Amino acid sequence: MQKTVQKEMDTLGIVGKRLEILVAARMRIKKNEFNTLYTMKNRITNAIVVQDKLREKSEGWSGVKEIRKWREKRCL
Incomplete structure (x- = not known):
């Protein structure tokens, strides 16, 4: 039970970090x-x-x- 909870917490942490990276990249693009x-x-x-x-x-x-x-000057 604790292992699955820990796995889910790790997965949420990874997803959160990826989301931070994606949001920061999007903000950088918009700023540019x-x-x-x-x-x-x-x-x-x-x-x-x-x-x-x-x-x-x-x-x-x-x-x-x-x-x-x-x-006129040229023709003279």
């Missing part, structure tokens, strides 16, 4: 997924900020006019 998404969000936000700054600097600049000037 969160960090990846957070990094992507930051990269996109930074790209938007840079684009806005460039747009402000290029205000009034016309690419068509510039290319026309370059072509």
Whole structure:
């Protein structure tokens, strides 16, 4: 009787340890997924900020006019 109780306790201990390992692994995976998404969000936000700054600097600049000037200079 005591041997079966001890066996069951050992089995429960093993199952408990395996469960701890599985839960910890799952939490680690979720944390990595969160960090990846957070990094992507930051990269996109930074790209938007840079684009806005460039747009402000290029205000009034016309690419068509510039290319026309370059072509006219080259043809002369």
